[in-house]
Amino acid sequence: MGNDKINAPILTVENLGVRFSVKRGGTFGKRAFLYAVDDVSFSVNKGETLAIVGESGSGKTTAALAVARLVEAYTGHVNLDGHDILNMDGEDLRQARTKVQFIFQDPYSSLNPRQRAEDIVREPLDSLTDTTLSEQREIVDKLFSAVGLRPEQRRLFPHQFSGGQRQRIGIARALATQPELIICDEPVSALDVAVQAQILNLLRDLQTEFGLTYLFISHDLGVVQHMSDAIAVMYMGKIVEHADRLSLFNNPLHPYTAALLSAVPSVDSKRRAETKRILIPGDPPDPVNLPKGCRFANRCPVAQDICRQSEPELIDRGEGHRVACHLIDNTKTPLL
Numbered sequence: 250m251g252n253d254k255i256n257a258p259i260l261t262v263e264n265l266g267v268r269f270s271v272k273r274g275g276t277f278g279k280r281a282f283l284y285a286v287d288d289v290s291f292s293v294n295k296g297e298t299l300a301i302v303g304e305s306g307s308g309k310t311t312a313a314l315a316v317a318r319l320v321e322a323y324t325g326h327v328n329l330d331g332h333d334i335l336n337m338d339g340e341d342l343r344q345a346r347t348k349v350q351f352i353f354q355d356p357y358s359s360l361n362p363r364q365r366a367e368d369i370v371r372e373p374l375d376s377l378t379d380t381t382l383s384e385q386r387e388i389v390d391k392l393f394s395a396v397g398l399r400p401e402q403r404r405l406f407p408h409q410f411s412g413g414q415r416q417r418i419g420i421a422r423a424l425a426t427q428p429e430l431i432i433c434d435e436p437v438s439a440l441d442v443a444v445q446a447q448i449l450n451l452l453r454d455l456q457t458e459f460g461l462t463y464l465f466i467s468h469d470l471g472v473v474q475h476m477s478d479a480i481a482v483m484y485m486g487k488i489v490e491h492a493d494r495l496s497l498f499n500n501p502l503h504p505y506t507a508a509l510l511s512a513v514p515s516v517d518s519k520r521r522a523e524t525k526r527i528l529i530p531g532d533p534p535d536p537v538n539l540p541k542g543c544r545f546a547n548r549c550p551v552a553q554d555i556c557r558q559s560e561p562e563l564i565d566r567g568e569g570h571r572v573a574c575h576l577i578d579n580t581k582t583p584l585l
């Protein structure tokens with residue numbers, strides 16, 4: 250959404266897989282793998298926002314952490330600004346990591362309560378760059394102004410700010426080292442609705458001003474509807490649908506996406522009256538003991554035998570609209 254969109258991917262993720270070894274059934278239980286991220290591929294263009302959406306446990310955060318090598322992937326490729334992230338180590342990896350910064354859900358727990366706001370924002374400059382103290386102070390001044398904090402607030406501690414202001418500190422800290430990619434992990438979920446809108450607007454304005462690239466994680470399609478260029482919907486470790494924002498909102502193909510979207514309140518009253526809430530029955534399957542077919546089949550209102558027998562691949566149905574569903578064809582006719 251930024252001014253300097255050049256449609257070149259800054260991040261390319263191919264066939265990413267992350268699994269955790271977990272113990273089943275009490276102290277003497279056997280160990281088994283939980284496939285938190287399974288064969289996930291996407292790219293993010295410079296200056297744009299890719300939103301990853303899905304309910305709790307779908308693997309959004311784990312995928313993002315793997316991109317920054319904060320959890321280890323067991324398979325796949327991650328290319329960030331020309332760097333083969335999964336095959337780097339030592340100083341090279343440390344340098345490459347400086348190109349990714351995070352904005353977290355809860356600004357209170359992600360900010361050190363004993364540090365003054367100016368030191369929180371300055372910290373990444375100190376640890377990751379060769380700037381002098383006076384250069385760092387100058388950058389901090391500019392960042393405070395860019396995120397809408399007043400100069401006299403620099404010496405305050407996190408508890409002296411409101412939730413929205415604390416998130417502004419988190420945003421300033423993420424911007425400090427001019428990262429290539431900013432991962433926003435549920436950045437407004439802990440905030441009041443009115444404050445959410447302010448922070449989303451700020452993130453969009455900063456993107457336009459500085460040409461930032463965001464990977465934006467949210468459980469709520471409503472939050473990303475004004476915030477994303479493209480959207481990937483995840484369910485149980487897999488991307489089930491991936492398209493540009495308008496295609497996804499105007500023509501959701503996967504039944505899971507359609508259900509998520511039906512829960513988003515529309516500002517358009519005609520559309521609100523027309524949209525029927527699609528409820529998803531049942532619970533997701535056990536992530537350690539996945540069914541052999543489509544992972545959504547046991548909850549899907551239109552599932553057929555084939556859905557329970559074989560896992561659908563994520564297929565491009567035209568113009569980059571990818572969907573993993575046996576029942577969708579190239580006519581792109583929605584099922585719900």
Ligand SMILES: Nc1ncnc2c1ncn2[C@@H]1O[C@H](COP(=O)(O)OP(=O)(O)OP(=O)(O)O)[C@@H](O)[C@H]1O
Nearest residue numbers: 269271283285304305306307308309310311312536
């Ligand atoms: N360190 C870990 N050890 C074992 N299992 C894990 C670990 N981290 C995540 N998981 C599991 O991996 C799956 C994906 O979790 P993840 O946190 O990535 O999902 P999410 O979509 O980001 O959800 P949330 O919004 O709740 O964080 C879940 O089943 C979770 O329990």
